[in-house]
Amino acid sequence: MTSLRNRIAGFMILAIATVIVLASLVAMQMMQRPLPETATIPVARQIAWNVRFAEAAPEAARAAGIVFADAPAAGLPEDRSTRRWTRILGRQEMTHPLTVTADPAGTTLRISVDLGGQWLVLPLPDLRPPRGGWRIFSAWMALIVIGATAVSLIAATRITGPLRILESAVDRIGRDGVLVPIPETGLPETQATARALNHLSARLKSAMESRMRLVAAAGHDLRTPMTRMRLRAEFVEDDAERGKWLADLAELDAIADSAIRLVRDEVSQGDAQDLRLDRLVADVAGELAAMGHAVTVRPLAPVTVTADPLSLKRAVRNLVINAATHGKAARVGLTQEGARAELVIEDEGPGIPGPLMERAFEPFFRVDEARRKALPGAGLGMAIARQIIDQLGGEITLANMQPKGLRQRVVLPVRD
Ligand SMILES: Nc1ncnc2c1ncn2[C@@H]1O[C@H](COP(=O)(O)OP(=O)(O)OP(=O)(O)O)[C@@H](O)[C@H]1O
Numbered sequence: 001m002t003s004l005r006n007r008i009a010g011f012m013i014l015a016i017a018t019v020i021v022l023a024s025l026v027a028m029q030m031m032q033r034p035l036p037e038t039a040t041i042p043v044a045r046q047i048a049w050n051v052r053f054a055e056a057a058p059e060a061a062r063a064a065g066i067v068f069a070d071a072p073a074a075g076l077p078e079d080r081s082t083r084r085w086t087r088i089l090g091r092q093e094m095t096h097p098l099t100v101t102a103d104p105a106g107t108t109l110r111i112s113v114d115l116g117g118q119w120l121v122l123p124l125p126d127l128r129p130p131r132g133g134w135r136i137f138s139a140w141m142a143l144i145v146i147g148a149t150a151v152s153l154i155a156a157t158r159i160t161g162p163l164r165i166l167e168s169a170v171d172r173i174g175r176d177g178v179l180v181p182i183p184e185t186g187l188p189e190t191q192a193t194a195r196a197l198n199h200l201s202a203r204l205k206s207a208m209e210s211r212m213r214l215v216a217a218a219g220h221d222l223r224t225p226m227t228r229m230r231l232r233a234e235f236v237e238d239d240a241e242r243g244k245w246l247a248d249l250a251e252l253d254a255i256a257d258s259a260i261r262l263v264r265d266e267v268s269q270g271d272a273q274d275l276r277l278d279r280l281v282a283d284v285a286g287e288l289a290a291m292g293h294a295v296t297v298r299p300l301a302p303v304t305v306t307a308d309p310l311s312l313k314r315a316v317r318n319l320v321i322n323a324a325t326h327g328k329a330a331r332v333g334l335t336q337e338g339a340r341a342e343l344v345i346e347d348e349g350p351g352i353p354g355p356l357m358e359r360a361f362e363p364f365f366r367v368d369e370a371r372r373k374a375l376p377g378a379g380l381g382m383a384i385a386r387q388i389i390d391q392l393g394g395e396i397t398l399a400n401m402q403p404k405g406l407r408q409r410v411v412l413p414v415r416d
């Protein structure tokens with residue numbers, strides 16, 4: 001976001017400076033300085049008139065305040081100005097020798113006209129361009145750039161403020177999809193964005209909670225009719241038929257149970273205790289193998305974690321069952337990487353298409369409709385597992401393997 005702000009600011013500085021330079025050039029072009037002749041002709045006429053007056057009536061001229069001197073005025077000779085005024089006065093039909101001098105500070109010019117033995121000294125307006133023009137221009141440009149930089153930085157910060165909030169809010173979205181509350185402070189735009197995001201987050205949270213409550217309520221309400229059905233099923237005469245009824249009811253029961261547990265697990269975990277994760281994984285693998293699932297156990301590093309054993313076992317079991325059923329055969333391995341335990345469950349199944357990977361963790365989401373019939377299930381196993389692992393400060397990630405199979409990776413903090 002900083003780079004976006006800098007780019008906006010840079011663009012604005014460039015735009016402002018370019019517009020001002022172009023506008024200045026146009027203005028200078030339109031408001032041209034007066035042509036030299038316009039300014040010099042009246043002065044030249046005055047000098048010529050003075051010279052003629054001094055020659056025709058020296059006494060009257062002296063009385064009128066015209067200065068006569070024995071030598072040209074002291075000061076630094078200005079050769080360029082001397083040549084220029086000789087030319088200008090020549091046009092007024094005045095051909096006397098003359099010299100232009102500047103006082104030592106270089107600010108006042110005087111013209112001395114040779115009247116043959118006597119010099120007429122007159123002040124001369126300084127029509128030269130101001131000295132140090134480039135320095136003035138540079139200072140003017142520097143002021144423009146400094147002003148434009150300040151304005152651009154303020155504007156760019158204001159423009160990108162809401163985007164910065166969005167970026168940091170998205171970074172802090174939790175696994176459950178809930179935004180962390182954002183402080184509603186700062187510039188008005190930033191406050192409005194923070195308010196909108198907080199509002200959105202509150203609505204999302206309440207929508208998610210009501211969905212969870214619905215799931216739990218449905219699971220709960222199913223139990224009563226299911227108990228009645230089980231009682232009735234017990235009276236079915238045909239053994240095979242009764243077996244089928246009871247198996248279907250047991251599956252329904254398991255689904256209702258998972259739904260209730262999903263919600264209960266979200267709000268509470270059982271008592272956390274130190275436990276050996278390698279033993280827990282070996283237990284789960286043993287149980288599932290005994291049920292006829294293909295589960296291979298790779299080396300299991302002795303790792304101790306802090307968790308509620310029942311919850312953690314449920315999470316691990318859900319993931320290993322998925323590998324053994326959806327993935328045909330499960331391979332389980334456990335290692336310790338620094339302060340984290342890494343449980344890897346690999347299988348030989350079709351994996352999960354990339355775009356659906358995250359959705360596999362949603363309640364009731366099942367990847368392949370066609371597989372529903374072959375593999376019964378509610379689509380809750382992974383949602384439950386993720387919730388349990390999240391609460392323990394861990395993380396579950398999925399990745400497809402080459403050429404086939406899914407790798408489920410569970411990372412958990414080990415006990416200090
Ligand atoms: N190892 C795997 N290989 C391929 N697909 C998988 C794997 N694990 C999960 N899936 C897909 O993700 C979906 C969601 O899994 P999840 O465990 O949540 O539900 P389920 O196994 O269908 O039902 P339940 O676990 O509630 O009995 C599955 O239906 C399946 O399509």
Ligand SMILES: [Mg+2]
Pocket residue numbers: 318321322377380381382
């Ligand atoms: Mg499952």
